[in-house]
Structures are given as structure tokens and as C-alpha cells.
Amino acid sequence: VLWVKLAEAVIRHFWPRWYWFMLAVQVGFMVREYQVVCALNGWYVDLVVSNIATWVVILLTAKQVWQFSYVRPQARRAVDQILDILLLPMNYGFICTLCVRILRLQSSEQNRSMSSSLLHSADIWES
Numbered sequence: 682v683l684w685v686k687l688a689e690a691v692i693r694h695f696w697p698r699w700y701w702f703m704l705a706v707q708v709g710f711m712v713r714e715y716q717v718v719c720a721l722n723g724w725y726v727d728l729v730v731s732n733i734a735t736w737v738v739i740l741l742t743a744k745q746v747w748q749f750s751y752v753r754p755q756a757r758r759a760v761d762q763i764l765d766i767l768l769l770p771m772n773y774g775f776i777c778t779l780c781v782r783i784l785r786l787q788s789s790e791q792n793r794s795m796s797s798s799l800l801h802s803a804d805i806w807e808s
Contacts, residue, residue: 698753700746700764707739707771714778723786731781735774742771776800 711732718728745767753760780796 698750699761700750700768703768704739704743704746704771707775710775711735711739711778714775714782718782718786721786723782725785727781728785731778735771735778738771738774742767 714732718724718732746764749760749764749767753764776799780800783792783796
């Protein structure tokens, strides 16, 4: 019985939270973005700046999520709403970085239209 309670406590403590999952997904997206830009041989200044800016946002968001994760047990619902808002700039930054890459390295009429639609859909999603 004691080992069951101990196992439950360990699982509860280390169970992945949705906000850590969101951060991990964004890191995965940015790693893939790095691989795509390398494959297209296109590290231009605007791509470097957009990628660095997005990584800075991810790191700052991770720091804030780390701080909020300590107070989440006391007010789970309120902190989840704050974390949801806190993760929005990271998502929007990735969408903008993706559009910069598409417009710079894969520019075509269809891709320009897609980038514009993608940014407008992000605006709608944020509001």
C-alpha cells in the first residue's frame, strides 16, 4: 500500500502538464524550421533575426511558465488562463517566423497568399 501511494505521488509530480507540452511543441517546430532553412541554404539576415527573436520569446516564456508553475496548485484555473495568454506571443512569433521564411525563400503567388491568410488567421485567433 505504501509503494502504491509513493508511485502515485511520483507520477503526479512528474506528469507532463499541458503548458510544458506546448513549450516542447514550439521547440520542436523551431528545430524543424532550422532544418528547413538549412536545407534551402537561406540564412539571410531577416531569417536570422526572426529566428533569434522567436527563440528569445520561447526562452522568456519558459522562464515565466516555470515561475507560474509553482503557484498553479493554489489557483489552477486562474493560472491556466494566465498561462494560456502567456503562450500566445510564442505561437504568434512562430507563425511570423514561418511567414518570413516562406516569403524570403519560397516566394510564389500561392505562398504569398498563404502567408497573408496565415497571419490574418492568427490575428483572428488572438482576438
